Amino acid sequence: MHPIHEHLTDLSRRQFFGRSAGTLSGALGATALSDVLGRSGPNGGGALGQPHFPPRAKRVIYLHMMGAPSQLDLFDYKPKLRELAGQDLRKMPGVQNNQRITGMTSGQATLPLVPSRFRFDRHDNEQDGAWVSELYPFTGRLAKKLCIVKTVHTEAINHEPGVAFMQTGSQIPGRPSFGSWLSYGLGALNRDLPSFVVLISMGFGNMQALSARLWGSGFLPSEHQGVRFRSGEDAVLFLNDPPGVTRADRRRMLDAAAELNEAQFQRSMDPEVRTRIQQAEMAYRMQMSVPELTDISGEDEKTLEMYGPDVHKPGSFARNCLLARRMVERDVRFVQLYHRGWDAHGNLPREIRQQCLATDQPQAALVEDLDRRGLLEDTVVVWGGEFGRTAYCQGGYSEETYGRDHHGRCFTMWMTGGGIRPGIVHGETDEVGYNIARDPVHVHDLHATLMRVLGVDHERLTFRFQGRDYRLTDIAGQVVQPILA
Numbered sequence: 021m022h023p024i025h026e027h028l029t030d031l032s033r034r035q036f037f038g039r040s041a042g043t044l045s046g047a048l049g050a051t052a053l054s055d056v057l058g059r060s061g062p063n064g065g066g067a068l069g070q071p072h073f074p075p076r077a078k079r080v081i082y083l084h085m086m087g088a089p090s091q092l093d094l095f096d097y098k099p100k101l102r103e104l105a106g107q108d109l110r111k112m113p114g115v116q117n118n119q120r121i122t123g124m125t126s127g128q129a130t131l132p133l134v135p136s137r138f139r140f141d142r143h144d145n146e147q148d149g150a151w152v153s154e155l156y157p158f159t160g161r162l163a164k165k166l167c168i169v170k171t172v173h174t175e176a177i178n179h180e181p182g183v184a185f186m187q188t189g190s191q192i193p194g195r196p197s198f199g200s201w202l203s204y205g206l207g208a209l210n211r212d213l214p215s216f217v218v219l220i221s222m223g224f225g226n227m228q229a230l231s232a233r234l235w236g237s238g239f240l241p242s243e244h245q246g247v248r249f250r251s252g253e254d255a256v257l258f259l260n261d262p263p264g265v266t267r268a269d270r271r272r273m274l275d276a277a278a279e280l281n282e283a284q285f286q287r288s289m290d291p292e293v294r295t296r297i298q299q300a301e302m303a304y305r306m307q308m309s310v311p312e313l314t315d316i317s318g319e320d321e322k323t324l325e326m327y328g329p330d331v332h333k334p335g336s337f338a339r340n341c342l343l344a345r346r347m348v349e350r351d352v353r354f355v356q357l358y359h360r361g362w363d364a365h366g367n368l369p370r371e372i373r374q375q376c377l378a379t380d381q382p383q384a385a386l387v388e389d390l391d392r393r394g395l396l397e398d399t400v401v402v403w404g405g406e407f408g409r410t411a412y413c414q415g416g417y418s419e420e421t422y423g424r425d426h427h428g429r430c431f432t433m434w435m436t437g438g439g440i441r442p443g444i445v446h447g448e449t450d451e452v453g454y455n456i457a458r459d460p461v462h463v464h465d466l467h468a469t470l471m472r473v474l475g476v477d478h479e480r481l482t483f484r485f486q487g488r489d490y491r492l493t494d495i496a497g498q499v500v501q502p503i504l505a
Contacts, residue, residue, distance in 0.1 A: 066203075066204070066205055066206040066207025066208075067204055067207075067481075068205045068476070068481065071206065071474070071476060072477040072480060073472070073475045073476075073477070074475060075439075075473070075474050075475030076438045076439025076473045076474075076475075076505070077398050077399060077437060077438030077439050077473045077474055078209065078351075078353070078398045078399070078438070079209070079351070079352065079353055079354070079398065079399045079400070080198075080199070080202070080353070080354045080355070080399070080400050080401075080402065080470065080474070081344045081348060081355045081357070081386070081399060081400070081401045081402070082198070082199075082354070082355070082356050082357065082402045083341075083359070083383060083401065083402065083403045083404075084183070084186070084187070084357065084359070084404070084405065084406075085362050085375075085379070085403070085404060085405040086228055086230060086358050086359060086360040086361070086362060086405070086406075087179065087225065087226060087227075087228050087360060087361055087362030087363035087364075087405065087406075088182070088362055088405035088406050088407050088408060088409060088426060088431070089362045089372070089375070089405050089408075089409070090136075090364065090372060090408065090424050091170070091408045091431045091432035091453070092136055092408075092409060092411060092424070092453050093138055093153055093155070093368065093372055093409075094153045094155060094156060094376075094432065095150075095151070095152060095153070095168060095170065095432040095434070096151075096170055096430075096449055096453045097136075097140040097151035098135070098136075098411070098452055098453045099135075100451040100452055101133055101134065101135035101136070101411060101452055101453070102135040104133045104452065105132075105133060105134060105135050105419070106132050106133065106417055107132065108131055108133075109131040109132075109133055109411065109412045109452075110130070110131055112452075115450070115452065115454055115455065116131070116454070119429060120177055121410075121425065122177055122425055122426050124365065124414060124425055125410070125412070125414050125425045128415075131410075131412035131413075132412055132413050132417040133411055133412050133413070134417065134418075134419060134422045134424075135419065136153070137369055137419055137422075138153045138369075139153070139154045140153055140154070141153075141160060143160045143161065143163035143164075144164060149163070150163040150168055150445050155372060155373065155380070156376055157380065158380045158381045158383075158384035158385070159380050159383060159384050161384070162384050162436070163443065164442060164443045165387060165391070165396075165442045165443065166434045166435070166436050166443070167434060167435045167436060167441055167443075167444050167446065167503050168432060168433075168444070168446070169432065169433050169434065169445075169446045169447055169461050169466075169500075169503065170430065170432045170445065170446070170447045170448060170449055171430055171446070171447030171449065171456045171458075171459055171461050172404065172431050172432065172433050172461050172462075172463065172466060173428060173429055173430055173431070173456060173460055173462055173463075174406070174407055174428040174462070174463050175191070176191055176406065176407060176428055177407070177426050177428050178426065179228045179229075179363065179406060179426075180229070182406030182407050182426075182428070183230075183234060183406045184233075184234065185406070186404075186405075186406045186463060187234045187235070187356075188234070188492075189463070189464065189491075189492040189493055189494055190494065193233055194233065194236075194238055194239075195238045195239075195490070196237050196239065196240045196244070196483075196490075196492070197216075197235050197236060197237070197245075197246065197356075198354070198470075198492060199216035199235060199353070199354035199356055200216060200235070200237040200238065200240050200245055201240070201244075201471075201481060201491075201492045202215075202216070202353055202354050202471075202474065202476075203215040203216045203244040203353060203354065204237075204240045204241070204244045204481075204483070205476055205481045206474065206475075206476070207353075209351035209352070209353055210350055210351040210352065212309040213310070213313065213347070213351075213352050214247040214352065215244070215353040215354065216235065216245070216246040216247065216353060216354045217247055217248075217249055217352050217354070217355050217356070218235045218246040218248040218249065218356045218357075219248075219249055219340040219343060219344065219355070219356070219357050219358070220248070220340075220357075220358045220359075220360070221335060221336055221337040221340050221357070221358070221359045221378075222335070222361065223337075223360045223361020223362065223375050223378060224361050224371060224375055224378070225361040225363055225364055225371035225372075225374070225375060226361065226363035226364070226365065226371075227360045227361055227363075228360065228363055230358060230360065232248070235356060239483065239485040239486075239490070240483055241291060241292070246354075246356060249314070249343070250335075251334040251339070252334070255310050255311075255313075255314045256310055260307065281293050281296055309350075313346055313347065313350060314343065316331075316343075316346070319342070323389065324342075326381075326388065326389060327339075327341060327342050327382050327385040327386075327389075328381040328382055328385070330382070331382070336378070337357070337359050337378050337379050337382050338378075338382035338385075340357050340359075341357070341383060341385065341386040342382075342385075342386075342389075344357060344386060345386055345390060345395070348390070348399050349393070349395060359375075359378070361375055362375055362405060364423055364424065365414050365423040365424070365425065366414065366415060366423035367421045367423065368409075368421075368422055368423050369420065369421065369422070370421075383403065386401065387401055387436055390437070396436065396438070397437075398437075398438040399437050399438060400435060400437040400439065400440060400470060400473060400474075401435065401436050401437050402433065402434075402435050403433060403434045403435070404431070404432070404434070405431065407426055407427060407428040408426075408427045408428070408430060408431025408432065409425070409431075410424045410425045410426070410427040410454070411424075411427075411454045412425070427454075429454065429456070430449045430453070430456045430460075435470075435503070438473060439472070439473030439474075439505055440473065440503060440504070440505060441502070441504060441505045442505070444502075446459055446461070446500070446503050447460065447461060461500055462496065462497070462498075464496040464497035465497055465500050466500070467492050468493050468497035468498060468499050468500075469499050469500045469503065469504070471492070471493075472499045472504070478491060478492060478493045
């Protein structure tokens with residue numbers, strides 16, 4: 021290539037400083053391949069080297085209920101709504117306060133309050149007891165293990181920015197996801213499996229769009245993006261060798277490609293070239309590790325019964341919960357489950373029944389299974405949506421077929437596991453469940469707290485991009501000390 025053409029097509033600021041490093045680049049080149057291919061151990065190549073604090077947990081299972089479940093029909097019991105049923109929220113002094121609402125209900129003549137049609141039962145915990153809907157009997161029986169936070173809040177009011185905010189700490193697309201930050205900062209625990217895996221199950225209600233950028237690495241090196249496991253015969257696409265190609269053939273091909281890529285790195289100093297080498301090596305190792313991971317035939321019958329009958333259906337929430345346990349058992353750092361179908365703008369009672377039947381027993385079994393195997397001590401399980409649901413009815417008033425609109429001012433999430441205080445309810449909402457009465461927890465606070473139990477100071481895990489140091493919690497976030505064990 022002519023030198024001028026090379027300069028115009030291949031010279032970047034990163035490459036300029038890389039080439040200027042001279043002796044340093046030579047030293048890096050001598051050890052690069054062995055370093056990339058040999059990452060293992062407790063730090064797995066994480067940027068932090070060591071956690072900032074002694075970690076209480078090493079792994080995360082995040083159960084995201086895509087579409088936003090109604091906290092008022094599951095966890096936030098409000099008997100006052102029965103007394104006020106049908107009254108216009110706008111006419112209640114000091115409640116609505118000109119808060120932002122979606123275009124789906126902003127044009128309604130009234131915003132009629134509607135009670136939940138489901139019974140709530142009180143379950144024992146360290147306080148006076150946690151109220152949980154009859155729709156979640158298995159989850160309710162776990163009250164002594166759960167930390168139920170009723171006062172999570174967000175600025176987002178629509179699904180796309182709401183899920184992005186919950187998963188990446190920003191409503192703006194393109195930021196690294198939570199799992200990517202942990203993979204980048206803490207590294208991998210198992211060199212034969214990705215540090216960040218995504219599983220998706222389909223629910224029964226309105227399905228919101230779900231895009232791969234939600235588990236993307238953003239401006240972080242692409243090796244830290246989530247790897248989606250599918251429910252078909254091949255959990256990861258293109259993982260198997262084509263007909264006629266043996267494992268020995270694949271090894272020789274990878275070795276040859278690694279030599280070419282390393283030569284390219286010495287010329288360009290582009291770190292994505294080494295990421296390419298690492299991803300190819302990971303895929304080679306996954307050819308052996310993934311089939312063993314996704315094969316549940318060795319699970320005993322008692323364990324399968326815990327998760328319910330749907331555990332035998334690939335792609336179901338129950339199967340994904342079991343796979344999540346198998347993943348953390350093999351030290352996958354971050355497992356993200358998405359269960360779709362919670363967007364109940366109309367006929368909420370019918371849809372939420374189906375959603376709860378699909379999720380209640382499996383998520384409870386996941387927690388119990390982790391606990392009995394000693395994995396809950398250093399694994400955090402998180403459950404929640406991107407926002408909550410309104411106390412008022414969307415559309416015409418009906419206590420039989422009511423729907424609820426989006427509501428970001430207060431909603432419920434629960435957590436359990438390493439470093440999280442069990443058996444408590446944190447925060448309280450007002451008498452109709454529309455505003456926070458005490459102990460607010462912002463999305464950034466939630467992220468900061470989860471990072472703290474993983475041994476990470478959220479203000480110190482940063483990445484410089486376009487002249488600025490970015491972090492998951494942006495320029496906010498406070499650790500919620502009362503929910504820490």
